[in-house]
Amino acid sequence: MSALSDNQQQCKPSTVNLSDAEWKKKLTSKQYRILRQKDTEYPGTGEYNKHFEIGIYKCAGCGQELYDSSTKFDSHCGWPAFSSSIDTSVRRQMDVDGYREEILCANCDGHLGHVFRGEGLRDVNGKIIQERHCVNSVSLKFDKKQ
Numbered sequence: 001m002s003a004l005s006d007n008q009q010q011c012k013p014s015t016v017n018l019s020d021a022e023w024k025k026k027l028t029s030k031q032y033r034i035l036r037q038k039d040t041e042y043p044g045t046g047e048y049n050k051h052f053e054i055g056i057y058k059c060a061g062c063g064q065e066l067y068d069s070s071t072k073f074d075s076h077c078g079w080p081a082f083s084s085s086i087d088t089s090v091r092r093q094m095d096v097d098g099y100r101e102e103i104l105c106a107n108c109d110g111h112l113g114h115v116f117r118g119e120g121l122r123d124v125n126g127k128i129i130q131e132r133h134c135v136n137s138v139s140l141k142f143d144k145k146q
């Protein structure tokens with residue numbers, strides 16, 4: 001990792017520490033491209049974009065619980081959107097582009113997507129949504145509530 005990750009020590013340190021080769025073996029090529037190389041899936045193509053079942057969305061890399069389905073909403077942006085994450089399971093850092101805020105799995109540092117604020121979006125109850133966690137479907141693995 002770059003020197004940037006040394007500046008992130010105030011955040012919860014990653015507990016999964018696989019080498020690049022090990023990640024390559026563990027993940028599908030699509031998961032590897034997005035989780036480890038911070039690529040983005042094409043809008044509207046993701047498995048969970050229009051997915052509204054009840055359950056938990058986990059990290060596709062390490063299985064950590066990231067988002068509860070109760071926080072998911074339809075943002076019409078082409079990617080799964082959540083208004084908040086589960087506790088401290090999601091870590092934030094400045095994106096390399098210098099203006100967006102990147103979100104990562106706090107457990108394995110897998111790239112999830114970005115957080116956007118102040119878009120004036122409303123949830124199904126008409127309540128203003130403060131933040132939109134814009135997450136790649138590929139970074140997630142859904143666990144349906146039994």
Ligand SMILES: [Zn+2]
Nearest residue numbers: 059062105108
């Ligand atoms: Zn993870």
